Amino acid sequence: MEIVILAVVIALVAIGAISGLVVSSRKKKLPPPPPSAPTVTAPPAEPRVGEEAERPGGEERRTVEDVGLPGSGATATEEPAVVPPAVPEAPAVEVPEPTAGRLVRLRARLSRSQNSLGKGLLTLLSREHLDEDTWEEIEDTLLAADVGVAPTQELVERLRERVRVLGTRTPEELRTLLREELLGLVGTEADRAVHTEGGLEVPGVVMVVGVNGTGKTTTTGKLARVLVADGRSVVLGAADTFRAAAADQLQTWGERVGARTVRGPEGGDPASIAFDAVKEGIAEGADVVLIDTAGRLHTKAGLMDELGKVKRVVEKHGPLDEVLLVLDATTGQNGLVQARVFAEVVDITGIVLTKLDGTAKGGIVVAVQRELGVPVKLVGLGEGADDLAPFEPEAFVDALIGD
Incomplete structure (x- = not known):
């Protein structure tokens, strides 16, 4: 029995050895790979210093003074500055135009609208013969200017009297006469100041x-x-x-x-x-x-x-x-x-x-x-x-x- 087992083992070992040889021979018969360009791996470049150091492309070389030192306030990444919101400026205080003589300075504006009254009266008073029709025209001119009925009648009566006494009438005399009568009608004696005195402790x-x-x-x-x-x-x-x-x-x-x-x-x-x-x-x-x-x-x-x-x-x-x-x-x-x-x-x-x-x-x-x-x-x-x-x-x- 032992002899039979031993014979089987020997047979198995022989078969395995033969198989290995066959496989080994098959591997050796495989065609070699096609030739390719050899890959050359360059050794890492050694760092250079001083004059031999290469500057990065596109960057200017900086000096020591350009580089901030630690603690000097320069940081690698600076945060954007916070801008406080704009405070609206207070409107500038104006200096008003002086009031003294202001009406005189504005006389041109006044005369553009009011001149028709004065010119109309002077034209009528300059007529050679001042008949009733002319005096009625003078009265109508005054009423149209909103002088009022009673003031108009007073002015016409005074003009009649003074023209009669004056006799001959030059343009300058008529102007003076009309100015005096209109001033009397408007009034020069009234207090026209705006009173703002107040009391000792009250405005x-x-x-x-x-x-x-x-x-x-x-x-x-x-x-x-x-x-x-x-x-x-x-x-x-x-x-x-x-x-x-x-x-x-x-x-x-x-x-x-x-x-x-x-x-x-x-x-x-x-x-x-x-x-x-x-x-x-x-x-x-x-x-x-x-x-x-x-x-x-x-x-x-x-x-x-x-x-x-x-x-x-x-x-x-x-x-x-x-x-x-x-x-x-x-x-x-x-x-x-x-x-x-x-x-x-x-x-x-x-x-x-x-x-x-x-x-x-x-x-x-x-x-x-x-x-x-x-x-x-x-x-x-x-x-x-x-x-x-x-x-x-x-x-x-x-x-x-x-x-």
Whole structure:
């Protein structure tokens, strides 16, 4: 049995040896691979220093001074600088044009609209024979300029008398005669200063009133410029709470000349704002407080009563120095109706005629003074910031007559 097993093992070993030889011979008979270009692997380049060092392509060589040292403030990656948000600059405070002689400087604007009155009168008075028809034409010219019936009749009578005494009439004599009579009609004796003195501890208080659309807010802002030009400090009270943009508009006017504006919520109590404005004026030691009121229809009793309330509340601090009524000169005789009603509610102390450069009816100056018994103190002659001028009778009459 052992002999049989041994024979099987020997046989298996012989078979394995023969198989190995066959495989080995087959491997040796495989065709060799096709020849290819030999791959040459270059040894790593040795680092070079000094003059032999190569600079990277596209970069300039830097010196030691160009390279920041640690701790010198230079960093490999600098964070972008944080730029603070821009703060809007405060509007530059303007220096208003001096008020002295302002109407004289604006005479050209006034004469362009009013010259027809003076030229018309001079032409009629220069006729060789002044008959009744001519005097009627003179009267019609004055009435068309809104001088008013009573003042017109007075002027015509005086002109008749002086022309009769004068006899011969040269153009220069007629001009002098007409100038004197118109000056007498306008009045040269009235106090036309805007009073803003106030008391020892209370600023002067000026209230601006008028109907819608006459330019009260703009006039208040321009009046602030007139006062600042004369060296006065001003606080503005935005008591027109019914018109949405009124307070913003007044504040803009104030900022231009460095005057602070006291305002309240839209639709707030105008009397309360007017009271606070005077209170702030006292606290700041201001010279003048200007109070802009809402436009009121002279036919609305409730609005007019509210205006009286504003006046009474302000007078708790002290008396009002001025109540200025703003009238649109282009409305003519209709402005007299408005003036009459306002005078019944508040004691008007002065008149501001706006848009006087836009009408040929300069006679309204005479008519409104006669109607209210108070003088015209300021006139508006344009839309510019410094186009509000103190009224000067001589300059006004000279503009009427022309050169």
